[in-house]
Amino acid sequence: MSGRTGTRLGDAMSYLFMLVMFVFFAGPLTYLLSMALRDKREVYRGAARYIPDNPTIQNFITVLNNSYFPIYLWNGLKLAALSGLGVLIVALPAAYAFSRFQFRGKGLSMMGLLLFQMISPLVIMVPLYRYMNRLGLLDTHFAVVMVYIALGVPLATWLLKSTVDGIPRSLDEAAMIDGCNRFSVFWRIILPLSAPGIASVFIITVIAGWSQFLVPFLLLTKNDLMPIGVGIFNFRGMQTDSSIQLLAAACLISVVPAIVAFLSLQRLILGAMTSGAVKG
Amino acid sequence: MSPIAIEADSPPQSRTFMRRFAGAPLPWIMPVIVVIGIFYLYPVIDVFRLSFTNATLIGENQQYTFGSIANALSSPQLPDILWATLIFVGGSVIGQQILGLAVAVTVIRGEKRGLFGTTILRTTALVAWVVPGIAGGIIWQMLFSEAPYGALNSILRLMHMPTVAWLSDPAMAPWSTLISNIWRGTAFSMVVMYAALKSIDPSLYEAAEVDGATASQQFFFVTLPQLRAAILVNMILITIQTVNTFDAIITLTGGGPGRATEVISLYVFNIVFRNYDLSGGSVLSVLMLIISLGLAFVYASFLPKEEEQ
Numbered sequence A: 001m002s003g004r005t006g007t008r009l010g011d012a013m014s015y016l017f018m019l020v021m022f023v024f025f026a027g028p029l030t031y032l033l034s035m036a037l038r039d040k041r042e043v044y045r046g047a048a049r050y051i052p053d054n055p056t057i058q059n060f061i062t063v064l065n066n067s068y069f070p071i072y073l074w075n076g077l078k079l080a081a082l083s084g085l086g087v088l089i090v091a092l093p094a095a096y097a098f099s100r101f102q103f104r105g106k107g108l109s110m111m112g113l114l115l116f117q118m119i120s121p122l123v124i125m126v127p128l129y130r131y132m133n134r135l136g137l138l139d140t141h142f143a144v145v146m147v148y149i150a151l152g153v154p155l156a157t158w159l160l161k162s163t164v165d166g167i168p169r170s171l172d173e174a175a176m177i178d179g180c181n182r183f184s185v186f187w188r189i190i191l192p193l194s195a196p197g198i199a200s201v202f203i204i205t206v207i208a209g210w211s212q213f214l215v216p217f218l219l220l221t222k223n224d225l226m227p228i229g230v231g232i233f234n235f236r237g238m239q240t241d242s243s244i245q246l247l248a249a250a251c252l253i254s255v256v257p258a259i260v261a262f263l264s265l266q267r268l269i270l271g272a273m274t275s276g277a278v279k280g
Numbered sequence B: 001m002s003p004i005a006i007e008a009d010s011p012p013q014s015r016t017f018m019r020r021f022a023g024a025p026l027p028w029i030m031p032v033i034v035v036i037g038i039f040y041l042y043p044v045i046d047v048f049r050l051s052f053t054n055a056t057l058i059g060e061n062q063q064y065t066f067g068s069i070a071n072a073l074s075s076p077q078l079p080d081i082l083w084a085t086l087i088f089v090g091g092s093v094i095g096q097q098i099l100g101l102a103v104a105v106t107v108i109r110g111e112k113r114g115l116f117g118t119t120i121l122r123t124t125a126l127v128a129w130v131v132p133g134i135a136g137g138i139i140w141q142m143l144f145s146e147a148p149y150g151a152l153n154s155i156l157r158l159m160h161m162p163t164v165a166w167l168s169d170p171a172m173a174p175w176s177t178l179i180s181n182i183w184r185g186t187a188f189s190m191v192v193m194y195a196a197l198k199s200i201d202p203s204l205y206e207a208a209e210v211d212g213a214t215a216s217q218q219f220f221f222v223t224l225p226q227l228r229a230a231i232l233v234n235m236i237l238i239t240i241q242t243v244n245t246f247d248a249i250i251t252l253t254g255g256g257p258g259r260a261t262e263v264i265s266l267y268v269f270n271i272v273f274r275n276y277d278l279s280g281g282s283v284l285s286v287l288m289l290i291i292s293l294g295l296a297f298v299y300a301s302f303l304p305k306e307e308e309q
Helices: A003-036 A058-065 A069-100 A106-117 A121-134 A141-165 A169-177 A182-193 A195-211 A214-219 A228-238 A241-264 A266-279 B017-023 B025-051 B067-074 B078-113 B118-129 B133-144 B151-158 B173-198 B202-210 B215-243 B247-252 B264-273 B278-300
Strands: none
Touching: A003 A241, A003 B078, A003 B118, A003 B133, A003 B173, A058 A069, A058 A241, A069 A106, A069 A141, A069 A182, A069 A195, A069 A228, A069 A241, A069 B025, A106 A141, A106 B025, A121 A141, A121 A214, A121 B025, A121 B264, A121 B278, A141 A195, A141 A214, A141 A266, A141 B025, A169 A182, A182 A195, A195 A228, A195 A241, A195 A266, A214 A228, A228 A241, A228 B133, A228 B247, A241 A266, A241 B118, A241 B133, A266 B118, A266 B173, B025 B278, B067 B078, B067 B278, B078 B118, B078 B173, B078 B215, B078 B264, B118 B173, B133 B151, B133 B173, B133 B247, B173 B215, B173 B247, B202 B215, B215 B278, B247 B264, B264 B278
16 A cells, blocks of 8 residues: 555545544534524524524523522522532542552442442432431421432542552652651642542532432422522423524523633543543 | 452451451452342343232332233234334444444545545544433424424525425325434444454454455454454443433434334333323333343353353
8 A cells, every 4th residue: 555645545544534533523512503593584584604603692681680690600509519529538548548548349339339320329319318308308408418428429539549649659658658647648748639539520520419400309399499500490491492593592591600610620630530531 | 239258469467357357259249239138130130020910100119910911912002112123223223334434544544645634524423322311303303394494495595496395295204213323422432433443453464465355355354253242242331321211312303203202211210201091101111131140141242252251
């Protein structure tokens, strides 16, 4: 095979494939933006008005002026951020132990954790709903955050363990010789050096919490407690074909924070995920 | 799940209680055990228990019976639900795996050759991945919609081609939901495949080159065998994710038309939270669990043994 032509042909095919994939992945989101910027009349022009003649931000203003929408956004942010913190508090010590201690049943417990990761929230929601009901915790953000934390902990522990694994043990040992106990090793050495891993696990958990639908949908009934995921679902139920541009704007508002959070820390997140995947 | 605290590497005879306490793994793992115990283990056990009752979401009285299991499993809708689930899960796993691998291979090739747009493609694919399920359903509904604003049909109309009943034709709707799910899920496979491709020893390719292997021979005889473990692990993860997906379908088709896109997770959701049938939902939850774990074990049995360490 003549190398030069083969490489050229390969490049051309790569470009073609990349273009098709780009349209497939970016197309839907740009169409959402296009719809969100239209006025009522242009909505009915479909794809022909991909770039609207009269772009308007009125839809965004209308949505944000909806009495509940800012509350949904705030609730979504609050629940997601609290669950991110909670996951770290629960998973970090465990990740340290799984990385630094040898004990019987360690491999088994790590596998067990992954097994829980495989269980659908749907399966556990049925009993959880009843307990929360009996404990009077329905319609509290506390209950929702606790369930988010439980859902996030298995993966977080795995990812954080591989972060801690990457910190040389000799640092622990040196600190111990200098008189540190395990708490201070954890606090002064492991935590600061795991900062990138901690940041990525936090962001992964926050994005997962932001996307949650099932848990708040079931555990919350009051509209002013709902996070954005459920809010947008309810908002959709109130819209008709003639207000599709409002739904598009609302949808975009719910999507953008997750995308911004992800993009700004993309390197960190992918680093944590790929090192976790490779070392598994 | 209950690790027995036998420490090997902590200093012997710690003086203070604090030291002894911190020197054992159990206190460090305790928070995870408590959280998982309360919010996972106990509810899962309870789901099993509830499947042997006739409990409802509202009623307080419940009796132990096998009736719910018999009812749920003999329901005339179940075969349709399982069929819809099979199409959705099978299609998603195959589609996301192939597309994710193709994108990862192209991205790695593009990076090596310094092609323009490699990073843009990778980032765009990943952006679709962080879109919340509910929003994903809404976005795809705007694309598939048969109303004038539906993107795909209005493109077809512009090109003077016949339009397609993406969401209202029972034969078409499953494919539409499948496409939207592949859109959201491909990035995950891409990340796993990308990491696995990067970890392949480059000398294998050098050797293949020396032996005169073509690009496609290198792919089939070097790349694919090296990816075996990663592909299987990825299949396990996306299978389970897909079996559990229902938020995207709720907003896209709501399970319809008829029951054409009502997958088992959506069916469970409807049974429990629309019909208040707690025991029936529990039976089907257990069924979902068995399906996920069963598939996971099948895949896992194909994993090479050395990988287990």
